[in-house]
Amino acid sequence: MKGNYVGQPLPRIDAREKVTGEARYPQDLNMEGQLYMKLRFAERPHARVLSIETAEALAVPGVVAVFTAADVPVNEYGLQYPDQPVLCGPGSDRPGADIVRFVGDQIAAVVAETEAAAEEGVKRLKITFEDLPVIDDPREALEPEAPHLHPPHAPIAIHPELVFEGNLVSRHRIRRGDVEAAFAQADVIVEADYEIPGQEHAYLQPEAGLAFLDEEGRVAVLAGGQWAHEERHQVAHALGLPEEQVRILYSTIGGAFGGREDISVQIVLALAAWKLKRPVKIVWSREESIFGHHKRHRAFVHAKWAATKDGRLIAAETKVIADAGAYVYTTNKVMGNLLLTVNGPYRIPNVKTDVLAAYTNNIPGGAFRGFGAPQGNFIAETQVNKLAEALGMDPVEFRLRNLVHGGDPMPWGRPLPDDARGIEETLIKAAEAIGWKRSEQGWIAPPGGGEGSKRRGFGIAAGFKNVGFSFGYQENAWAAIELHGEAEIEEAIVYAASAEVGQGTRTVIRQMAAEALAVPIEKVRLEAMDTAITGSSGSVSASRMTFMIGNAIRGAAAAALEKWRAEERPARAEYVYLAPKTTPIDPQTGYGDPNFSYGYVAIAAEVETDLVSGEVHVRRIVCANDVGQAINPRLVSGQIEGGVVQAVGWATTEHFIQKGGRPLTTTYSTYLIPTVADIPDEVEVIIVENEEPNGPWGARGMGEMPFIPVAPAIHHALRQATGRWFDAFPFNAERILRGLRKA
């Protein structure tokens, strides 16, 4: 539902400060008397730390302190499960905390009067290691003879999927119908092995932060994250402090994409500031950022799907083994989403899905835009494109015959919570925009072609993903509104703990508040990103924030207006929005009602390749995305263009390579994100608006959607261009040429 502000393409409120350089990122912030921290990272994938000698480091002029495992009150942390030591080494009472399990594990923090002294101090640390065998492949990690990388972890009731059986971190499954019986009746079966690569977030701003004691004696950490209140919880836990003693503030943040969901610098900074009673600052280099934070999960897949001659999908059997890396991070939740997306938005009566994630000595796998859906979607959409081809049926036609409609059960036994019209609508709009035609005989794909050694092809993929936290978690978001003035509202202050990571949340919050209060937007001021003055609005992830905070703002605005009418001055109201309930899924069958809302998206791609070099160029991407109601269409377009480009990078130029637990791509000359010369010539944005019944003004989440079906659509286009399927990506020139040479 459009309004005075909702649905309007307002310029983002932080545009000016960002382009003029006024915006202050954590690197830019300094305090009087601050100290500098440098970390000693493990730099080896698996080893026991036998000893740490700090004397020489402490003797460096300017070095004030060296912190090691022995100094951390509760030496463990983790967003889903506290399986990672804050500092690895001897002297900790946690079992296994003397072991480094990946190159980015932190061993010691050196704090000094200058950055140079801290750096020198790190070099002077004398550490002895006993190297341990390295596991760098999750399939190997699950072999019975593989050494266990962690001491036994106790399962916890709220995360039944976290099984901790040897190196097996999490297990998800769906059991529905009888796939074997279906295979016996199938007319076509498509069976394949896929290998899906990891990905680096490559945000502009590497990790940095400043910790200090605030005027109330709390330890405060000013950094960039995605969920301030969760960080407060983790910092307090590790420092053994009550949460009230800890405060998290966010400055301007240079991108996140899921990469800031887990702790990086926050705990060590807080520890040092708390113990030294002085401000402490840290700035990571790009290399430290790349090996120091998690990556998109790499996954190995076997899939066997079946259909009948009349174009009905009848069975899907899929097994995924994903690389969790050294610690859990959000692996179990990412795998949950992979599970829900890996069978596509289709009616499939017989489903057998197994999704396993295993510990290795690689950099941990974790949250990254799409959160398991890009991997799941690549498998589902590639299988569907292959089945359509095997049936001699157009892939759009084949999808239309199998898409769920309102009321059809998904593989987890329940229908999508709305009528899910957006799936079909986005598919048709994307397909038509790139050249698919409807005819009497059905859908017809645009013809490929090309001149000289160049060949063009077209591809299509459909996708969906949940919005918000789910699987039984009571999703919630807090907001408060304070109305100042006498006869008229002169100022409306919105309090919300929504991290601005570049997506535009500060702008849409003001739009939604102005709409809800019916005041001019100029009167709305936003106070965000400080746990001292806000409740928890949850994480900026899972495409959830606009949906959740919008509903919280609506509640707070209604309550504040009521108080205003009752002459309260200022009129202040707080509101916690609780999303519709979800349930966990059954660990054996996958049955349940795991989500309250979904977003729908389709991608059509036109790709060109050179048959003599294998070079790939994505000419055009059409993204049709059902966003319910675009609160700000300009920001929605920005999210779509950005998401598409990021996914084109994952599919073509990027390649995060680790060998023997060592990352080989820790610089931007080896890890290649697309430049302006590599992005599609054109990204066409089609905003579809089927209102979400529970969304604020009908909005549904969208931040992740445009990323999700890009890779399979490019794969499909390459099939038409080359006559080959590649089943692994990135689709770089060498892979394409190798595929072409294969008989």
Add this chain to the structure above:
Amino acid sequence: MRPFDYYKPKDFQEAIALLSQEGKKTFPVAGATDLIPMARDERWLPDIVVDIKALPGLRELKLIDEGLYVGAAMTMNEIAASPLVKSTWDVLAQGASSVGHNQVRNRATVGGNIATSSPAADTPPSLLVLEAIVVVRGPEGERRIPITEFFLGPRRNALKKGEIIVGLILPTPPEGAVGSYHRISRRHGADLAIVGVAVLAYPKAEGFGWRVALGAVAPTPIRVPQAEATLSAAPGKPDEAVISQAIQEAVAASRPIDDIRATAKYRREMIATLMRKAIEDVLEKL
């Protein structure tokens, strides 16, 4: 980054004296596009850095009796845009315009490109087919090094301590010569070449003379004499059989490695692909 002393002398005597100091790590610097990334990682730890951009003649680009003189501190963008270069030595303009991205090309110099002596650099294949002469000044005065003798290995070259590349002499190629440079990289914007191929051909009494040079497929950029001889022996324009044979010979002369950018196998295939493209380009223009 470790601190160092920086000088920007205006005459060679001072520059060479600074660079010749014993017991100190001394380096000339031009655009610093290679040096700064190395300094940041402390792979390069100089004591003294001598900026050579103010030295006489280093920023000149002019016709001389022997051909074209290109000052060592001319940037990639200046070379790529120069009508003089494009007139007769266009293959160098093509090489220069392939380097990095616009910002890098505004700073990167041709002297720095060859002094770095990366096997994957983009101007050396063109300089090889143009038979450039490197003009060097040092403690013992001026000397000239044919480009074929300049590169000794990855990041190794014939320069001695205290020596500065003053410029390059590009002899005027035989009448009617045309050249082509092709390269492939994993990404279109700012990525080092996986393979680079320069081809130059010119009419001679019977048929054509050919020169072919390869980058990124051996410890140094190389000429491939056997392939050149095969092409040049053809009575007129080389036919498919001759081209295929020459390509095979060029591939055989290469010694590519597997690295993070590409496998040796792919590099060999790309020598063939790019050499064919370059030959086809040249044949069209001959």
